[in-house]
Amino acid sequence: MVADIPLFKGLAKEQLDEVVNSIADQTFDRGQTVLSEGEAAEGFFVLVQGKVKIFKLSTEGKEQILHFVGPGESFGEVPMFSGGRFPANAETIEKSRIFFFPRAAFLDLIGADPTLAMNMLAELSKRLRQMTRLVEELSLKEVPSRLAAYILYLSSENESDDVGLDITKGQLASLLGTIPETLSRILGKMSAQEVISVQGRKLKILDRTILEDLAAGGKFVI
Amino acid sequence: MVADIPLFKGLAKEQLDEVVNSIADQTFDRGQTVLSEGEAAEGFFVLVQGKVKIFKLSTEGKEQILHFVGPGESFGEVPMFSGGRFPANAETIEKSRIFFFPRAAFLDLIGADPTLAMNMLAELSKRLRQMTRLVEELSLKEVPSRLAAYILYLSSENESDDVGLDITKGQLASLLGTIPETLSRILGKMSAQEVISVQGRKLKILDRTILEDLAAGGKFVI
DNA sequence: AATATCCTTTGACATAAATCAAAAAAACTG
DNA sequence: CAGTTTTTTTGATTTATGTCAAAGGATATT
Known part of the structure; x- marks a missing residue:
């Protein structure tokens, strides 16, 4: 024990x-x-x-x-x-x-x-x-980058493109240093761009390259 | 040694x-x-x-x-x-x-x-x-609050209302998670409000109460 | 002292993200 | 499963702070 x-x-x-x-x-x-x-x-x-x-x-x-x-x-x-x-x-x-x-x-x-x-x-x-790492992200990266990094981290944890948030989106927002509204909009954009798909608390990585670029500090082009 | x-x-x-x-x-x-x-x-x-x-x-x-x-x-x-x-x-x-x-x-x-x-x-x-503390400040406080907290910290270090930055203002900006232009404007405002006086790298605390309020998360009223 | 370099300030402008408000969806609870 | 609470989404708007550009100051170096 x-x-x-x-x-x-x-x-x-x-x-x-x-x-x-x-x-x-x-x-x-x-x-x-x-x-x-x-x-x-x-x-x-x-x-x-x-x-x-x-x-x-x-x-x-x-x-x-x-x-x-x-x-x-x-x-x-x-x-x-x-x-x-x-x-x-x-x-x-x-x-x-x-x-x-x-x-x-x-x-x-x-x-x-x-x-x-x-x-x-x-x-x-x-x-x-x-x-x-948290200071770096809060100070030097924008919310989409932080989110991308977090999704990639979850993905690396279970070695799969399907990741399940085991926390609410509100808690994820708080972890990323933002608010639920902002997180929701960014998840919406990422879905629209087919970078990820979102179904409730289940995410699927559709374009890992874009996520990796975002996580590295790349900007999100609409 | x-x-x-x-x-x-x-x-x-x-x-x-x-x-x-x-x-x-x-x-x-x-x-x-x-x-x-x-x-x-x-x-x-x-x-x-x-x-x-x-x-x-x-x-x-x-x-x-x-x-x-x-x-x-x-x-x-x-x-x-x-x-x-x-x-x-x-x-x-x-x-x-x-x-x-x-x-x-x-x-x-x-x-x-x-x-x-x-x-x-x-x-x-x-x-x-x-x-x-740094995460808290970056995520939950605005630049004027962080600056106020830093000035109060310097003041507590040498137990005086006169504090000398021993770093450049650019470095201070980088420590506070902002850029020199923003820091300069905020120092300007604080001077205009007679919260502090600024002469090069020498600051003097004129209104400690306002600084303490700011450092605690209070907003800067123009 | 003269020159070059670095630091700081100011102005006009752009923008990411917060706020406020309300509806919609999902998750509990009796 | 109806009702209540919680979570999530969407829209309109505001705001703090960043960006770009340029001018002034200050500081260091030959």
């Missing part, structure tokens, strides 16, 4: 037992807040089952999703190492089972086992890479 | 010697590339003296600065832990002295000393926090 979580991969048996003894097993319904920006952090979380979105909110209520957390992934680690408070919000978007790992126990463990430290360094590095 | 670098703080004497023996001391003129996005990483860097900008480039050549590196700070660590290549570019904006730390030697050290691992975790967490 715990040994399947990438963060705990390679840990010695005693350390794994330590982990099991430290965690609190929690269940959340869909749409519940797991942690809020600005809250003092008493520990961090590992998602066992379900799905969680990590996001920021503007004062006017607009949401920017930073990333989604899937089973086996952790979140809320930042304040463990740099102190202070959670930098963003986490909310379940499906019924979820979550392990909570208290700060002190985790810091003990990480001091005792360099493997755990290395796993965590790998995790934070991966996250940093993702965030760098 | 090496002991002054936060990353190496708290290391035992033998480890510090190890560090000193591993690093390569390099000098760069202003405007030189230290590392490029997509390059294979053979190690990471610590800036001893000078200033370095970390940035992404769009296909059309627009630049987004992710952050500046000052003396004592490290950069280029991400591929050490998650493998692969540098996610961004690094270029000196002043004559700089830089230590290069080869990958293998560093990974050895980090396995041997949990202090170093913890220091690095703290560093990556800090970076992640910064990046989260």
